[in-house]
Amino acid sequence: MKIIKRSGSEVEFDISKILTAINKANREVEEVDRLTTEQIHEIANYIENQGKVNKRALSVEEIQDLVEEQIMDKKAFKVARTYITYRYRRALVRKSNSTDQQILSLIECNNEEVKQENSNKNSTVNSVQRDYMAGEVSKDITKRFLLPEEIVQAHEAGIIHFHDADYFAQHMHNCDLVNLEDMLQNGTVISGTKVEKPHSFSTACNVATQIVAQVASSQYGGQSISLTHLAPFVDVSRKAIRKEVEETLEETGVTMTEDQIQHTVEKRVRAEIKKGVQTIQYQVVTLMTTNGQSPFVTVFMYLDEAKNEQEKADLAIIIEEALKQRIQGVKNEAGVWITPAFPKLIYVLDEDNIHEDSKYYYLTELAAKCTAKRMVPDYISAKVMRQLKEGDIYTCMGCRSFLTVDRCSEVKGNVANAGNYQEGKHKYYGRFNQGVVTINLVDAALSSGGDFEAFWKILDERLQLCYRALMIRHNRLKGTVSDVAPILWQHGALARLKKGETIDKLLFNGYSTISLGYAGLHECCYYMTGKPHTDPAATPFALEVMQRLNDACKAWKAKENIDFSVYGTPLESTTYKFAKCLQQRFGKIEGVTDKNYITNSYHVHVTEPIDAFDKLTFESQFQKLSPGGAISYVEVPNMQGNIPAVMTVIRHIYENIMYAELNTKSDYCQCCGYDGEISIVEDADGKLVWECPNCGNRDQNKLNVARRTCGYIGSQFWNQGRTQEIKERVLHLGNKTICPEEFAVK
Secondary structure, eight states, X not given: XXXXXXXXXXXXXXXXXHHHHHHHHHHTSOGGGOOOHHHHHHHHHHHHHHHHHHTSOEEHHHHHHHHHHHHHHTTOHHHHHHHHHHHHHHHHHHHTXXXXXXXXXXXXXXXXXXXXXOXXXXXXXXXXXXXXXXXXXXXXXXXXXXXXXXXXHHHHTTSEEETTHHHHTSSOOOOEEOOHHHHHHHOXXXXXXXXXXXXXXXXXXXXXXXXXXXXXXXXXXXXXXXXGGTTHHHHHHHHHHHHHHHHHHHHHTOOOOHHHHHHHHHHHHHHHHHHHHHHHHHHHHHOOOTTSSOOOEEEEEOGGGSSSHHHHHHHHHHHHHHHHHHHHOEEOTTSOEEOOSOSEEEEEEOTTTSSTTSTTHHHHHHHHHHHHHHSOOEEEEHHHHHHHTTTOOOOOBTTTBOOOOOOHHHHHSSTTOOTTXXXXXXXXXXXXXXXXXXXXXXXXXXXXXXXHHHHHHHHHHHHHHHHHHHHHHHHHHTTOBGGGOHHHHTSSSSOOOOXXXXXXXXXXXXXXXXXEEEEOHHHHHHHHHSSOTTSTTXXXXXXXXXXXXXXXXXXXXXXXXXXXXXXXXXXXXXXXXHHHXXXXXXXXXXXXXXXXXXOBTTOOOTTSOOOHHXXXXXHHHHHTTOTXXXXXXXXXOOOTTOHHHHHHHHHHHHHHOSEEEEEOOEEEETTTOOOSOOEEEEOTTSOEEEEOTTTXXXXXXXXXXXXXXXXXXXXXXXXXXXXXXXXXXXOSSSTTSSSOGGGSOO
């Protein structure tokens, strides 16, 4: 059995320490009030057994809570009082200098909690450690000085989650859509150096990656760029190449027909595109930002975003090349082609690429092959999005956060002073998200005891708590001067403000958004109704909960003139934190708190058998009620041999749901070369570990495992809660799933 110390390090459980602590408290009281030796051993044995039952490492705080409960259960109230008093005094001592041990454990790579916090960060790398060390200081300052006690207590108890506290001390925002078009067409400044409009496609790609790296180092969330903004530079290269060819022919006296010249030019243009796309793929993977990871970047691929037919045709070539290179993957240390986590790709399905007789159907087929092998691209249905976003089509930020439909340009015009602003056209690039606070719906349900009247009252109280926390996030950004991140606020990524000018005008009128996250709708519904939210008898309650969140955001928006929006939180490490907090407060309740994770957003529970098509159709109604961001997925086996089945799912996405993805597997064992699915097994302590089924290798440093964590791909492994969730996922498509016969893998 393992325990997690306050520093975050994981050590073997030592029962003698429990015995020593209880005996010390026992000796402080009169003999008549003491526990017997047998009772003390019963308590210690109970604690040890609880660790085995939970199948995860208990924290020191959890163990001390259990000790208190057991002493009280044995009616030794004076012993309990002594134990609690001693614990309180020690807590005061620790609070006076709360970050030292955390930082030391980070440096020595002993902090298990931090090591598993972000599945795309390697905590042994110096730059990552430096970021985590700064994060520990930021969290300490945030909890002690920047947040009111009620918010801190609610966060610690898992009632809400105040996201990204490790960056909150600085005036930083969450995620955004980079206005790459403005920066490339009108120039920008990177690290004090003026960068003019590129004169070739490959140069534009190189500049784009430098912009991505700079943006990633100036914020803490994801960013999205569009390939459409690179497309005009294809023709710039084409014209330059044609000029070179014609000059060479003139100098050498060689003659060529127009068709031959055109063929030569287009061949070189294709080579230029290949070079440029390769620059993006490899630069993004190999660049390391100031927070110690590759830039969290999404690449948007939407054909109808092009301004004319030539640009659209060139964009199609770029998309084709991007998909081909992603299918190939990148090489790991052993020289084996593997799946990279970034850049994430989003492909838009529309009338010109979804039908077999569509002009660009071949691109969708290529996208399907890419998804089957590398898990990306994800898919946006233009058809459904037009219905939900007032006719507009635009990318999300990071893994799923969507901007609200533009209203700022109609009210305030070119508030960001963008160089590519078009009057009368909705603006999305250059806009951003201020931050997230998530409500734990499961906790609200359990706190009500199953009483519906009490539930709605508690939910409203918790929403008001979230509102206060969100306003703290907003007010933290108010007064921020553009000088803190010139690439964002002065040089076009988000705005072109003056030096010394504050970003305040970008925080109102819907230019930016702020997100009310939510988690655990399934468990909330199951506890309150006794049924999963997929049951027709329970679905109305689940939808009513979602509507309540939207009504709250609408009221806050009217009051503050800020675009609050409901957001299906992509819990990563927080899914484990919420589960642990629920177990501590309410115990283990079958179907509700008996897992070491809770369900992301509105998703169907990972263990629930349901076919891919029914799942996507069912979840679509909840995407409508998550305007601030949502994504649905279907879990599938290796589909590389059955692309027609993938295409069937893609067509279903187009007709039924705005944003969805397919989760397949992409693993490799460096010890034996096995490239099938790496397994999750229990070790001797009941801890879940990854193991090669071919050679038994469990060394994470010699395993390449890529899994969809919560909208994006993770590759640095996960905490115990998320690992259990991954292990328990059922297939929604394949030989052994409930789906129409024609879709089964042959």
